[in-house]
Structures are given as C-alpha cells and as structure tokens.
Amino acid sequence: MxxxxxxxxxxxxxxxxxxxxxxxxxxxxxxxxxxxxxxxxxxxxxxxxxxxxxxxxxxxxxxxxxxxxxxxxxSESLETFQHxxxxxxxxNIDGIQRRWWLVEGIACFFEGGFDPGDGGFSIPPIHLKFYEKCRRELRRRGRQQFLNDLEETVQGNYRSFYSTDSELLYRYALSWALFWHLAETVPAESDLESRIRAISKLTDDQVLAESESLLDRLRKSTTERLREHLMNPELRRWAVDGMLTRYRINGNDLLEVLKLDLEASSDPIWAWCSVSKLLGSRGIRLTSSIRQEWIGRFNSFMTEATPRQKITICEAIIPGSRSFLLTDSIVDCLESTDPDLRVVAAKTLASISRQKTIVSPHFWANGDPDLRSLEVQSWRDYLQD
Incomplete structure (x- = not known):
C-alpha cells in the first residue's frame, strides 16, 4: 500500500x-x-x-x-489507481463535471505519474500508450476523420462517450491528447492546477479551435519524443523505460545513459533492472563485445547485491531465451539462505530456459536441503554442457 x-x-x-x-x-x-x-x-x-x-x-x-x-x-493497477x-x-473543480472528454483527459494525464528516482511524483511529457494510439489512428483514418472524431468526443454525452465498444480506448486517447495539448497552450508559468482551471473555463468551440495545432504536435514519433529526454535527470528513467519497449533501438546508447544513472544514484536497483531487461530484449541491438561486458558487470553486481535487491532484479528479468545469458547469477540465487529469493529465482529460471526445473514454492522455501542441492547441481551440470 x-x-x-x-x-x-x-x-x-x-x-x-x-x-x-x-x-x-x-x-x-x-x-x-x-x-x-x-x-x-x-x-x-x-x-x-x-x-x-x-x-x-x-x-x-x-x-x-x-x-x-x-x-x-x-502492477498495472497503480496507474489505474492514479487515474x-x-x-x-x-x-470539485467547476467546469469539469459532465464534460466527459475533460473528466477522462485529466485522469489519463495523471495516470502516467512516475517516480523520477527521488521518491517524488512527476507527470511524463507524453502518455506513451495514448500518444501512439492517436498517431496510429491519424494515419489509419486520415486527417479529416480524425478531426471529426475529436469533435464527436468533445460534444458527446455520457452514453456515447462510455459506450463499451471498440472505440472506447480511442476516445480516452483523444481526451488525453486534447488535455495534453491545451495544458501546453495556457501560460507556461502557470502551475498545473491553474492550467486545469483555465481549460475547464474554455467552451467546446474554443477547445475544438485547437484541433489543427494538436495534429501538428502529433507529427513526432514516440521514439523521437523519448530520445529528447534521455539526458534529463528528472525524466531519464521514464525515457529509458519507454525506450525499452521500442524495437530496433541502439542498446549501446541506452547503456551509456544507464551508466550515468548508476554513477548518480545512491540506489542502483532501477538501473540494474533496466540492464537486465535490455540484455534480455529481442528488439534492442547490442554489439557482441558490449553485451559480454555488461553481462560481466551484471554478474559482478549480483554477487554483492542483497537478497531483496536480487529478488527485485529477478522479477524484472524478461521471460524468454535471450535472458538465458543471465542464468549463472540466477542459479546462484538458488543457494541463498533467503527462502523468498530461492522461490523467485526458480520461477525466473523456468521463464527463461527450456531446462526442466522444479518451481514449487514449497520445495524452494521449505524443501529438503539435500534435494535442493541436487537440483542446483543439475543446473550447474546443464550450464557446463
């Protein structure tokens, strides 16, 4: 909680x-x-x-x-809670009630809130899912139909807006995009709360008058938007998390950014979780030498990490064969004195390898130590073959 x-x-x-x-x-x-x-x-x-x-x-x-x-x-319920x-x-803000695009646009704006690394609460420059949804629908439907859809969303009543049809996510995306754009058009020195109140006073016609300029702001790709913030300490983690979901990305550049975070942060866990995801991703390109260098760094960190840190990293590892490169360190976790770590490590191994393994939480938490040792040795033998 x-x-x-x-x-x-x-x-x-x-x-x-x-x-x-x-x-x-x-x-x-x-x-x-x-x-x-x-x-x-x-x-x-x-x-x-x-x-x-x-x-x-x-x-x-x-x-x-x-x-x-x-x-x-x-895990996804935190965003839902924020929404x-x-x-x-x-x-209680006047002018929001019963304007369903504004009700949901504001909520979607807040649902992306994230921790920049200092325990604070920051709003990202864009909502990745809704930004991509708008760009995709703009390409598919064309400019004029997209503008028509914006008008229908702004003027729609409760029944039409919340109709549980295939367009509901699209209406949420349009609502976010309108609010996101309008929040940038009011005086930049205004705090967010003042901007919300200013937007709530706009008429529907005034809102729709900004539609054309909204389309212009959707021209940049998601990757371009993310790259703009990789070197910003306050937005670096958000940008890296977003880049890790892209395809055909140069991983060498991302590792340089993660190196900066490791040097600047007193808590290295987010960066090492990101390294594990990067090394296990099929959509990110890495040179062989860089990959081997960072696998070595990862293994070195895991030998010094606390059980709680190791649990967090094991849970972050991407299921799939590419993450098998990290197996040595995870097998070591099976010999930990911490039963929770042994349980999580076994589950992680099962998700990244075709090797048959025991995943029973009871076995790894409370099972016979000799039987657990036999299972660990079978992993050692497998890795040496």
Whole structure:
C-alpha cells in the first residue's frame, strides 16, 4: 500500500487547492473483476477499476498470491489507481463535471505519474500508450476523420462517450491528447492546477479551435519524443523505460545513459533492472563485445547485491531465451539462505530456459536441503554442457 500512498500524496501536491475539501476515498481491492462494477459504471467484467462519486470509493482488481490466502495489487493497477484518484481529487473543480472528454483527459494525464528516482511524483511529457494510439489512428483514418472524431468526443454525452465498444480506448486517447495539448497552450508559468482551471473555463468551440495545432504536435514519433529526454535527470528513467519497449533501438546508447544513472544514484536497483531487461530484449541491438561486458558487470553486481535487491532484479528479468545469458547469477540465487529469493529465482529460471526445473514454492522455501542441492547441481551440470 506504500505505492498507493505515494501516488495519493503526489497527486495531492499537484492539486493543493482542489484537494483541500475533498473527502477521503475508500479503496476496495478484489481478486476478480466484481460484477458490481457493471452496475455502477456499466463496465464490462475485466476492467481494471472504477471510481464512484456516489459511493465515494475506488475499486481495483488484484491477483491472489501463490498460496491463495491474500490478494495482491496488480502492477498495472497503480496507474489505474492514479487515474481513478484523479477523478476524485478534481471532482470539485467547476467546469469539469459532465464534460466527459475533460473528466477522462485529466485522469489519463495523471495516470502516467512516475517516480523520477527521488521518491517524488512527476507527470511524463507524453502518455506513451495514448500518444501512439492517436498517431496510429491519424494515419489509419486520415486527417479529416480524425478531426471529426475529436469533435464527436468533445460534444458527446455520457452514453456515447462510455459506450463499451471498440472505440472506447480511442476516445480516452483523444481526451488525453486534447488535455495534453491545451495544458501546453495556457501560460507556461502557470502551475498545473491553474492550467486545469483555465481549460475547464474554455467552451467546446474554443477547445475544438485547437484541433489543427494538436495534429501538428502529433507529427513526432514516440521514439523521437523519448530520445529528447534521455539526458534529463528528472525524466531519464521514464525515457529509458519507454525506450525499452521500442524495437530496433541502439542498446549501446541506452547503456551509456544507464551508466550515468548508476554513477548518480545512491540506489542502483532501477538501473540494474533496466540492464537486465535490455540484455534480455529481442528488439534492442547490442554489439557482441558490449553485451559480454555488461553481462560481466551484471554478474559482478549480483554477487554483492542483497537478497531483496536480487529478488527485485529477478522479477524484472524478461521471460524468454535471450535472458538465458543471465542464468549463472540466477542459479546462484538458488543457494541463498533467503527462502523468498530461492522461490523467485526458480520461477525466473523456468521463464527463461527450456531446462526442466522444479518451481514449487514449497520445495524452494521449505524443501529438503539435500534435494535442493541436487537440483542446483543439475543446473550447474546443464550450464557446463
């Protein structure tokens, strides 16, 4: 729940005036999408969450833990929480209510909030998913149809906006794009809260008058947008995380950026998690010598890392055969005195290798030490062949 508190405080700091009189909100965590969600917001089962102003509550989906006794927050649910909490914290701002593009545009803007490395809460320059969605639909539909879709989104009523059809994600993307663009057109010296209030006072005609200039801002590719911020210490982590999802990227350049983060940060875990993802990615190009150099650096760090650090890194490793290059260090984790680390390491090995292995959490946490040693030795023999 620390991450929820971090997000809540981060949004509150961005909206100090708007959140002064906002009531506390109740957050519910459910193991499976609850049918009640379809009653309150008419969402189909499978949505990640919803906010009810009537009940003053947020519902989030979770997953059962390994033994089925607890419900764990899904990793993607943090963004959902930020989205739904933004609904709650902006609910008292005049001019937002019942303007569904603005309601969702603001929430989508906040859902991308991230930690730049200092524990703070930052809003990224673009929302990657929605930026790409808008560019893709602009290419597919053409300029005029895209402009028509913007107009329909701004002028749509509740039923048309939230209709659970194939266009719902597109309407969210258009809403984000409009708010993102308008937030840049108001005076740059204004804080975010002032910009939200200024946008809420615009008429629909004034909003749509900015449509053409929005299209111009969508010209840059996502990769170009990310590259612009790789050397910015405040946005570096967001930019690297985004670049790791690209294809045909020069990994040598990214490793130089990660080297800067390792030199500047007192906590190296994010950088080493990123290194593990980079080395395991099929879409990132690396020279053979650089790859071997960084595998060596990775292995050296893993020998000195704490059990908790090793768990975090093992969980970050990308499933797939390319990550098999990191196997030596993960096998070493099977011999740790920390049972949680042994469990996570076994699960990671199963995801990156075709070698048959025992993944039972009970075996690695509480099993016979001699039997565990035999399994570790079988891995050693396999790696030497």
């Amino acid at each position: 620390n991450r929820l508190s971090w997000a809540s405080e981060g949004i509150r700091q961005q909206l100090p005036l708007s959140t002064e009189r906002v009531r506390p909100v109740t957050v519910f965590l459910s193991g499976t999408p609850a049918d009640s969600g379809t009653v309150i917001r008419r969402y189909q089962t499978g949505f990640a969450g919803w906010y009810s102003s009537l009940l003053n509550s947020i519902w989030l989906s979770g997953d059962p833990d390994d033994d089925g006794t607890s419900i764990l927050l899904k 739904e909490l933004a609904h709650h914290m902006t609910s």
